[in-house]
Amino acid sequence: MRHICFSAFGRLLLTVAASLPLVARAQPAPTAITVDVAKPLGPMPPVWAYFGYDEPNYTYMPDGQKLLTELAALSPVPVYVRAHNLLTTGDGTAALKWGSTNAYTEDQKGRPVYDWTIVDRIFDAYVKRGMKPIAQIGFMPEAFSTHPVPYRHHWKPGDNYNDIYTGWAYPPKDYQKWSELVYQWVQHSVARYGAAEVKTWRWELWNEPNIGYWKGTPEEYNELYDYTEAAVHRALPAASLGGPETTGPGWDKAAAYLRGFLTHCVSGKNYATGRTGTRLDYISFHAKGAPKVVDGHVRMNMGTQFGDIEEGFKIVASFPTLRQLPIIIGENDPEGCAACGVQTNPENAYRNGTMYSSYTAAAYARLYELASQYKVNLEGAVSWSFEFENQPWFAGFRDLATNGVDKPVLNVFRMLGMMRGPRVAVASPTALSVADIRAQAQSQRADIGALAAADAHSATVLVWNYHNDALPAPPAEVALTLQGLATAKAQVQHYRIDNEHSNAYTAWQALGSPQQVSAAQRTSLGQAGQLAQLTAPASVSLQNGQTTLHFTLPRHGVSLLRLSW
Template identity: 60%
Template sequence: MNDKPTVSLFKLRGFILSLFAILASINLSIAQEKDIRNDEPVHFNIDLSKEIGPMQPAWAWWGYDEPNYTYMKDGKKLLSEIADLSPVPVYVRAHSLLVTDEGPRAALKWGSTNAYTEDSDGNPIYDWTIIDQIFDTYIERGMKPLAQIGFMPKALSTQPEPYRHYWKPGAEYNDIYTGWAYPPNDYNKWAELVFQWVTHSVERYGKEEVESWYWELWNEPNIGYWRGTTEEYIKLYDFTADAVKRALPTARIGGPETTGPGWDKAAEFLTTFLDHVISGKNYATGKTGSPLDFITFHAKGSPKVVDGIVQMGLRNQLNDIDKGFEIVASYPELKHLPIVIGESDPEGCAACSEADYPHNAYRNGTMYSSYTAASFARKYQLADRHGVNFLGAVTWGFEFEDQKWFAGFRDMATNGVDKPVLNVFRMFGMMSGQRVSISGGVNAGTDTFAYNLDSILQSSVRRAAQDINAFATVDTKSAAVMVWNYHDDDKEMPTAPIKLTLGNIPVNKVLIHHYRVDKNHSNSYQVWKDMGSPQNPTQEQISELEEAGQLKLITSPKWINVEEGKAQIEFDLPSQGVSLVRLTW
């Protein structure tokens, strides 16, 4: 019998942790009701000798609903930029890679490849042309697929009509769940499709390349994306995993890509799946258990409009991650497996625009970028707390072809122009080696501004003062400190004077590069607004916007002296600003 907490015990633990968090944060709450005194910097001490864990590039994962945007003009441009910002291969996850082509191939929350059809006698016809075009685009840029096996081809669906949807922002979201979301009418034909796809991939790209990919089944099978039962998903997983391993025994297969582990039913789906892969009877082989090389689930925030402004829900996203990590950690047999948060975002619908969903107004500007800094740092903390193998967190935000400028989609770029949020990922791309200890987050008056993890899990970032915090790494000849000034409320907050004291620097002199994302730096959205928000910008304006979308230094690089292993750096960090201070020697 597997020794693991039940779902009800997870709820009890959450209640107890909430009580402790309330008690632990009483003094913090009192301190944070005070405004920042501009003459007293918030002070952080960074000890480069106190390593707390590897800087796993968990941020280097992206995904999107519309696979056919991959090989379009702006899609290729953005993928090139994403690949260029990372020192390691970026993994890319896209929906609908097995969807049957009906009507326009690409549209919001729709994509198709026509990889599988049947002739009049029901014999399979395989066509890898479009999938190859998508994967070739990744491979050419040194990227790798997190290859999503889904959704159901029309010829295999138990309910093929209606199949094509024509969803647009503002329409009922459930309208998207059509024939592609149903179980197969023949599990053996489905398994053969998977086997042929993996076999073709090995033939085209080589065994060693495909061994470096990750294969995963479906998307969010605990909600409308799967119109079958939990057991039917498990059956599909068994047939899929067996087919992948028959085609390439060393391939990596994972799942179940459930969403919202903080929900009772989602936690139950995840635990039922994990119980099965350990001790259930395999539907495909009749043996005990099923192959599982990595574990996936999703975590989303929950923004809303309060008193006319957007208020983010950082707590919601982190609680999903906390519960997901806790569930995995409760299985001794599985705790060592890599975890990929298959979608990790401020909310749930990338294609839901700001115009139709006002709570999405955070997406164009620096709220999204500062949220990203604050949330990713806490993901590492949660992994450390639970002792799990945190491999990646997929940002579900890419680009949307032929849409209005800054339309309020959750994307990294608009019409080929990078948004501020992408520049935070460029910052992460310069952080490597080992994560190191940080203390402080207080000013000379002992007012605390750095929200601790339990405080955010309990009440998010809602008190008077901002979350002014830092995240640091050290490598053999460099160190980097990311600092952010974040609050859940999307409004102007006080500027924070920052003082960084770095200790145990192994040389006498270092070169400082200070990068910034804020209202006036690395911010194409602000430049576009200053232009008058043109929907038909001139080529000269587009060039200016492209330049504004790149990551900027706030000062020229400079050398500073290190005395007794210490260096001090001071600067002001405005509301929703993110700084990266990078030292090289």
């Protein structure tokens, strides 16, 4: 009888004991991230403070001006802005993938007519906000083009993308006249804004000459660069001019184009002077990811983008006399068509919500690691994202705001703008390496990582929970330990981007996704689009310069924790 009772009681104990590990297994161990403020890794230049767009005439429209003001405000340093079509012929009417300034025409006798009215309006909008142009010298004015007809395209989403490459993409009839146009533009800029201001700008030649944007040969691009360089530095010897803004160094032909241009600058015969080599002040190329729809959901591909970056860095590093020149990744994005919305490109559905913001945090944070690995001088990485006028609400364009309301991704740049001081050491076992990312590991498991910086009186940590697949998943429990802080007490501010915070998209959906938005709704959405704190600021005590902060981070959420003392 005792045996029977003991056996029954034993089975009960075993049942209870067996249930305990199940409960424990249902609550996974927190993701442990350690930041050592006492271990600086080197400077953390504001590579994120660069933005660009195809349609320059949006610059001075109401929503464009509002967004420029916000971009200028989020950064402690001047923000650089890059736009296409600054020399394109036309009446200034904006359209998707199009813009014009009518800067150059010719009279009936073929004499130059320069008109800087629209160019000045664009650059005035930048300069008065303390922003800096990346002044793109392009595209070809109609009067110069070797194939001017057709000149104006009327592309719309769903059309063949190659339809945009019309008469503005061809070489000039006369390289000397082209050179004089460039000289007149730089000289006019110096007269209007002053040499001290203009020498802080970046000038560049063209956009993506290795694809349809340039209908000439690589050698004709090199020739155009030589004549452009001579003109820019004749007008302002201290000006900074770069190129070639090629795209996709991860492609063999694109890599050859970039390498060929750099070789020309180092040792080629200069078309304008006949001497050897051409002055190059910085180097630029583009890097793009490759999202697609898999089993009914979006799957991103950051690995393709990092492949472009790594190959570009390798190419630059292979030139001993160029490897320390500044590098600007002229477009640094998850894919290649900002003006292609979700109606025609369902793979772009990532753009409205937090997937775009978490991707951006994870991608930009790794740029410092890659630049350090290849020992190159990365200065900037342009997010090709601005705003589109007179388009539906949340149409799925790659933009920072829709109808004047900020999207979640803009708040990542606000977070980055709050980080101060050099980059410091981070240990995160759940963060993937760049090699992992290139091997598509972000499609197998979450990438939960951090970027940290510190100065004498603050420490900031950017934390993301990213995955390549747009699928629901449990949140991550994070235990963030900061050590090496020279204080016994600090104030903690916790900023968050997720479905409930810093997210005008989910707020708009909660309203029923209206396309007709009332004034009160617009105000509410505008407030929802601002960077929000997860909790009220709080004071924490540190033991031996160390503290651990615990929080839950949803899939595709981003947190910025700021400790100040």
